[in-house]
Amino acid sequence: MSLKSFLRKHLKIIVTIAVTIVAILCRKYISYFSLIDEVKVENKSVPIFSPDQLKKYNGIDESNLYLAVMGVIFDVTQSEKHYGKGAPYNYFVGKDGSRGFVTGKFKDESEEKDHILDLTCNELLTMLDWRKTFREKYPAVGLLAGRYYDKYGKDTNYLKVLKERVQKCKEDKDRAKKEEAIYPPCNISWSEDEGSKVWCTKSSGGVIRNWVGVPRQLFTPGDEKPRCVCIQLDKGNSSQLKKYDGCPDTSEECLVQDT
Ligand code: HEM
Known part of the structure; x- marks a missing residue:
């Protein structure tokens, strides 16, 4: 069979494959640029979101539901019943409302809504439990530039201090547990x-x-x-x-x- 007759015979299949490949490439291209800030990203595999970009992932402006826990963004679209419009935990969507996981205040739209350094050790460890829950249940899709990460995805000073505090809380808890055994x-x-x-x-x-x-x-x-x-x-x-x-x-x- 000549090349010409081969192409003619399989034209439909070839066109379908070509269209599929172009569609996949376009999707990747479009989602890449709708997710990533126009900044130099140190680790290119981690998209960095600005607060305004994250705001759009509320199930309306963007069909997916995203929320941030201590600066890490999770895709919670699969749990629309918890996070969708009118759902009990819709507050958390499109923002980092970390503080609300401990305080239960679901109306806080202030600058402090992702501030947790002043919480007690027990509250901070509760916060870490929440983050673990999200890590296990939902895909992480990026980092939020702001309190926890800078626009390059690097730890901010705030996050460094928080990590030290959490470490001390864990040590205190271990010590208390050992003391309790005695x-x-x-x-x-x-x-x-x-x-x-x-x-x-x-x-x-x-x-x-x-x-x-x-x-x-x-x-x-x-x-x-x-x-x-x-x-x-x-x-x-x-x-x-x-x-x-x-x-x-x-x-x-x-x-x-x-x-
Ligand atoms: C500080 C207060 C609270 C916070 C921050 C909170 C947060 C949450 C979050 C984020 C979820 C969804 C978890 C996921 O994505 O899997 C959830 C689920 C749920 N919460 Fe709460 N919650 C609070 C208080 C309560 C209270 C007081 C009740 C009961 C009266 C309650 C009952 C539930 C139930 C039944 C679910 C669904 C569990 C499931 O279907 O897997 N929550 N909560």
């Missing part, structure tokens, strides 16, 4: 007849162990009030520990005036 919390109850009572069991404070222990007050520097912990008599000789007034040294439960 000094597990007591059980605490109150009744009209007895008043406040603290006591230890092999599972008090949710710490399962093979010893019961006796209640003591633990004074931790920085804490306003002491807290009741269970200690092993032969190991609890820290200066931060104090007996409960009127409670025998070896008693597993104590009646106390004020807990």
Whole structure:
């Protein structure tokens, strides 16, 4: 078969393939330029969005639904029931509303809506849990130039400070967990007849162990009030520990005036 007759015979197929290839290339080209700022992008594989660009991904101006969590943009189009128009979490769409994940304030349109550095350690760790949820469930499609990343996609000073703070929070949490294994919390109850009572069991404070222990007050520097912990008599000789007034040294439960 000559080339001419081959082309004539398969013209339809050849045209279809050519049109498909051009369409794919156009799509890639168009989406590339509608996503990326006209800036020098250090890592070309990560599109950088300006706040105004992100705003458009609200399911109306652009059909997809995008939101940013701590500067990372996720495509949440698959969860229209959560984020679409009129849905309970539509507030988060088209912006970085990180603070709202902790405060539950879904009307904050101020400059502070992505500010989280002033939150407590627990709140910051909640924030990280949210980010993990998004990372696992939704595709990340870019970075938002602003508080967390600059227009080249590099960490801002704010993000650097945040990372250090989070690291310290994690260390504090680990330390508290280790301390809890040595000094597990007591059980605490109150009744009209007895008043406040603290006591230890092999599972008090949710710490399962093979010893019961006796209640003591633990004074931790920085804490306003002491807290009741269970200690092993032969190991609890820290200066931060104090007996409960009127409670025998070896008693597993104590009646106390004020807990
Ligand atoms: C600080 C307050 C809250 C925040 C920031 C928040 C945030 C969210 C977000 C972002 C989602 C969607 C998660 C995803 O994309 O998979 C979600 C889902 C959901 N939320 Fe909330 N929420 C809050 C409070 C509440 C409360 C008080 C309730 C119940 C009364 C609730 C019930 C639900 C339910 C039922 C879902 C759907 C779960 C699913 O279908 O997978 N939320 N929440």
